[in-house]
Amino acid sequence: MTVGTDTGAQPDAKERGGILQRPLEHFTARSLGGLVAVVVAGIAFGVLLALVRFKFGPLYDLDHGVADSVNGYVSDHEGLLNVIRFVTDLGGPLKVWAVVLGVAVLLIRRRIRLAVYLVIAGLGALVLDPTIKLLVGRLRPVVDVPVAHAPGNSFPSGHALGSFVVYGSLLLVFLPAVPRRWRPAVIAAVGTLVALIGVSRIALGVHFVSDVLAGWLLGAAWLGITLYAFRLWRREDGRPEPALTEGLEPEAAQDLKPAPTERAVLHHPWVGLAEVLVGWVLVLGALFGFGMWASYHADGTVIAALDDAVPRWFAEHRTPMLDGWSHWASKAGDTHTILAVSLVFCTLVLARWRQWRPILFLTLVMIGELTLFLSSAAAVNRPRPDVPHLDQNLPTAAFPSGHIAATLCLWTTIALIVMARTDSWWRWLSIVAAVVMPVIVTTSRFYRGMHHPSDLMGALMLTALWVGLLFVVLRPNAEAVKADAGDDLQHQDRGVRRFARRSA
CATH class of the missing domain: 1.20.144 (Vanadium-containing Chloroperoxidase; domain 1)
Incomplete structure (x- = not known):
């Protein structure tokens, strides 16, 4: 019996040589070019x-x-x-x-x-x-x-x-x-x-x-x-x-690719947008109410006494060395630093976890912080403390502190994202940063005579209300929680299968 050969499936030597030679020719031409x-x-x-x-x-x-x-x-x-x-x-x-x-x-x-x-x-x-x-x-x-x-x-x-x-x-x-x-x-x-x-x-x-x-x-x-x-x-x-x-x-x-496996950033984006907009208005109302009271109607209260005493105490203890320190500490809360840290963190989050939702969370937090700060500062229009100011010609009023609010929002958001997405020991550094960075910026702003303690309270109110609202609406770690639950189920299944094999 004669066995036929499929000449179409098996190229001859000349064809094989041409096929092998083609990539080499392409490489040579491109290399020479x-x-x-x-x-x-x-x-x-x-x-x-x-x-x-x-x-x-x-x-x-x-x-x-x-x-x-x-x-x-x-x-x-x-x-x-x-x-x-x-x-x-x-x-x-x-x-x-x-x-x-x-x-x-x-x-x-x-x-x-x-x-x-x-x-x-x-x-x-x-x-x-x-x-x-x-x-x-x-x-x-x-x-x-x-x-x-x-x-x-x-x-x-x-x-x-x-x-x-x-x-x-x-x-x-x-x-x-x-x-x-x-x-x-x-x-x-x-x-x-x-x-x-x-x-x-x-x-x-x-x-x-x-x-x-x-x-x-x-x-x-x-x-x-x-x-x-x-x-x-x-x-x-x-x-x-x-x-x-x-x-x-x-x-x-x-x-x-940034996030090749993510299915949807938000399942109901228009509903989420409406909730965020309504929440923004309510947070602005709360800031305006507290700011007007603390700025113009708090005479005789403990807050008014602190607003007067704290800036004066810092002004009386200034030294040239502390002036320089406070300048650089204050820079940790300015727009350029906040933007740089945000961009770096977003890039690393996208590279590590391949999801847009935490980036959307941080982006909306910082946009909301900026707009709430500018709107409430313009509406309340509170003067700076009655002490010599180390920063001159600032375009905004005192309440709330933009430096402190931005620092609080940024590092709190980073901690919320990191803590839910890793079990490594270094995740606790995000908590440390969320505490230490606002303390450094707050101290520098008080020292430089730019804010009252009630301005800090306004920044804390802005952060708690706005970040809390977005966390509930966007659920930035929902996918991470699902992934962890899936890993736990897989681990349990493997354990059950091993137990069954041993019993058998």
Whole structure:
């Protein structure tokens, strides 16, 4: 009997060779293309460096002409200047925190290879910028109306270099988590951000045009080198070579997605929204009632006596050292610190537990705190204590304390989320922070003469009512409780099965 062979299922040697050769050809073509791009960027940077060193006339005229004309325009438009400062801040120390946070997320999701890539790319940019600035030694522009100041030398622009590398590497790492239809828009947005950061340095008069171009070219070269090295690393592991539009590791898409397994953030969002809005109005009414009484109708009470005695006692015990301490302690409750801690915590929660509900909880807590504070402060309009103030020209009134309320809301919310989601010993640190941080901020605000004790009571009332309301309405830990219950049932089932096997 003759056994037939399926020639369609078994390609011949020539076909097998073609199939095996195709990925190698793709890898070679992409690698050569990347190498050419890196070499071109490096050569362009070298040429630009030489032109700057030898003060090439046309480039010299372009640099100084643009610096003078842009400075003359920007210095006359304060609103535009504020926008430019905001954009340039995105290329400052914030990009370092973006890398740190990105690495933390990747480590939590156990994508070690991508975390190493981010660290190497970021460290390279951090080393290249000061090194080349020191070697070139170019002074910064001198303009008629200085609107910003920056330390160190000028060439190349560290903001342009760093933003190109940091935001470019973050894009390459997290691009697989972006839906395909949105990827062109995300790539364009990142490119626009990097371009605007570079232009902002020229507009502020702290860099020449050639400084920014050099930063972009050097950033492109370094990003290309790290990208090529990463692809070689993948090739050694026998992994396929993806297109750039697929990101560095397309197979990591499921791990990089924020919350791939969450079914629904809220089951009845419109009902929850109505409850939150009604609760906000009621909390505002309670704050207004207590604030008006404590501010204007509490004469002769213990609260009035404390409101007068406590600020005076702190004012009488001021020292230069404590003045400095109170300044930094007060910063722990200002808007920038609260926002930074909130963003970091939300990112880590999303990376660790892959749920949006606790993030929605914290977001609504902080938005509600801000709006309740601003509304009640404007309605009550309470004067600051009658002692010398160490903080001047504050835009809001004394009741309730915004610093204390924000600190209480933030750290209380963090403790509520963490305590329900882990059994590790370190969860008790969230309780410690929820107690210690408000005490530090409260003491500093009293010391600096900015608040009465009843302002603290208002902050406590705001926190208790608002956080309590949102906790009941949103149930931020409901999914965590269900998961724990499921784990307990599985554990019990395993125990029952083991007992049954032993009995048998």
